[in-house]
Amino acid sequence: MGVKDKIIDTIFAKASGGGVAGVAVVRISGPGAGAALETLSKKTLPQARLATVRRIYSPDVNDALDDALVLWFPAPASFTGDDVCELHLHGGVAVVSGVLAALAKMDGLRPAEAGEFTRRAFLNNKLDLTQVEGLADLVAAETEAQRRQALVQAEGGLGKVYDGWRERLVHVLALVEAALDFSDEELPDDITDGAIATCAKVMEEIQSHLKDGRKGERLRTGVRMAIIGAPNAGKSSMINALAMRDAAIVSDIAGTTRDVVEVHLNLGGYPLLVADPAGLRGEGNNTNDTIELEGVRRARAWAAGADLKLCMFDGSALPQLDGETAALINEDAVVCVNKSDMLGAKLPQNISDREVLSVSVKTGDGMDRLLGHIEKRLAELLEVSGDAPLPTRERHRHALAECSCALVRFINDEKTGVDELAAEDLRLAVRALGRITGRVDVEELLDIIFSEFCIGK
Secondary structure (H helix, E strand, O other), rough: OOOOOHOOOOEEEEOOOOOOOOEEEEEOOOOOHHHHHHHOOOOOOOOOOOOOOOOOOEOOOEEEEEEEEEEEEEEEEOOOOOOEEEEEEOHHHHHHHHHHHHHHHHOOEEEEEOOOHHHHHOOOOOHHHHHHHHHHHHHHHOOOOHHHHHHHHOOOOOHHHHHHHHHHHHHHHHHHHHHHHHHOOOOOOOOHHHHHHHHHHOOOOOOHHHHHOOOOHHHOEEEEEEEEEOOOOOHHHHHHHHOOOOOOOOOOOOOOOOOHHHHHHHEEOEEEEEEEEOOOOOOOOOOOOOOHHHHHHHHHHHHHHHEEEEEEEEEHHHOOOOHHHHHHOOEEEEEEEEOOOOOOOOOOOOOOOEEEEEEEOOOOOOOOHHHHHHHHHHHHHHHHOOOOOOOOHHHHHHHHHHHHHHHHHHHHHHHHHHHHHHHHHHHHHHHHHHHHHHHOOOOHHHHHHHHOOOOOO
């Protein structure tokens, strides 16, 4: 059964969160939604978009299930574009289960698949694919910065940018196609020059759009920061202090951490994924423990792929510094010396030309300054200049790069007079933009995108 065939079905699901709550929402969408509501309430449909109290019954045993607040949204003025009704029930497990069981017994109704309500909204042209992705990000947002970005995308901000480029290219394509189809007719002399100028401008805008340092993607998934240091430098204590819970085991025994411990944080409204990998062992301090060796390998791999590194040194070991950790210091590093309460020597001002922050995870001394420094680095990585929304997924970036390359070929073909190839390259550019918002056949792409949704959304 294809996607469009499923629209003849009427679907239902709990659309609110799991567990016991004061209110639970059950959503019904499809051509049978109105009849289902009439059957459940034993009354005619209420006025559209007006909250109405109705008693809900189980149709087979004529047993009252709940007193619900009912909302009726006739098509096409609904979230999905189909007839939709929502039942705002008391959130007890028995109430919700009873209503879902009653709906399951009705002919033509079936439980919704993951993301199916939003999928129908897309198929009914209520949302484009960037809005769908923005809605998924809005549901998953954990920080203010993520919420702001997701809301702009869910409201169509990103789609408008891409559709604007696409419309300009479609206009150029129409002129190019006309020049091919009516080559014997008198057409304006400046078609080629105008087409090249427009495509060059769009290409310039796309390339500028892509030079964002992947800020949109980083903001959506979180900045990755690895805590790097020698065994017993205090890395596990640091991640516990940042998380404000016992996320990692802390011990005086060196090499306690073997696998990578990860914690999601909200720091100053920015998303941060902090990792505490195994401690790095320097020369003369090797181990034959294969598990610890694998942990060290993972630590180096995590550090190599991190956006930030918190390079920690053991203050009690000063003036000696861990060479393995010092070798990883670069422009992405924040450098700190832990155990400031038991320094073995004078604190250095810089290590590998980076400012040194003095902290004691045990006493909390210096932690506020360290957090402020990390927050400043997050702002540098994620703050956006201007109001233009940024690409938030790799698929956006890939399609935009494909469009840009096609425009380069189009401009070269036009300049050399290869009209048929130029037209095809322009079609490819238009299609690449269309794939981002869903203006092409994207059946396979839909399965990937909507699989991210939960049941009831």
